[in-house]
Amino acid sequence: MSRLKNKLLARVITRFPGLLNVDKMVESIEPVSVEGVPWTPVTKPLSESKIALVTTSGLHLKSQTPYDMVDPDGDPTYRAMPMDTPLDQYMITHDYYDHSSAGRDINVVFPVTRIRELVDGGVLGSLAPTNYSCMGHITGEHVETLVTKSAPEIARNLVADGVDIVLLTPG
Secondary structure (H helix, E strand, O other): OHHHHHHHHHHHHHHOHHHOOHHHHHHOOOOOOOOOOOOOOOOOOHHHOEEEEEEOEOEEEOOOOOOOOOOOOOOOOEEEEEOOOOHHHEEEOOOOOOOHHHHHOHHHOOOHHHHHHHHHOOOOOEEOOEEEEEEOOOOOOHHHHHHHHHHHHHHHHHHHOOOOEEEEEOO
16 A cells, blocks of 8 residues: 555655655755765766666666565665666666656656667767666665665676766656
């Protein structure tokens, strides 16, 4: 029943955002402290750069285990997805936003087709062999797992693949 409630609330809030008390929501979340600026400047032309996509939309392949939507703190795991995956093999398991538009065109949250077009047009150099997805709704004890385990694993994989640029897309 709580999954249905979450999906219904996501649709209502998407259509009527004024119903959401954002200030109260923000106050209830424990801030995460990060030292330094997690930023690396682009050092080579885009036309020579390898790009990967990372999304927090709860996207995964139909053949992969869906994200855990029973845990109210979310699911801090991630899914690796090959760049050459056909669009009809993606699905979204995420109850905390209305993804009906993404259901019609996955590029709304995961612009893989647009990135391929930019590579084909010579604007970007190449595509990483693997993209990554996780959930954007992570709270409680799962924040530490995301920050100390999942995110560093994704980063190591991206470095191993020689990725120069990562495009992070929300859900």
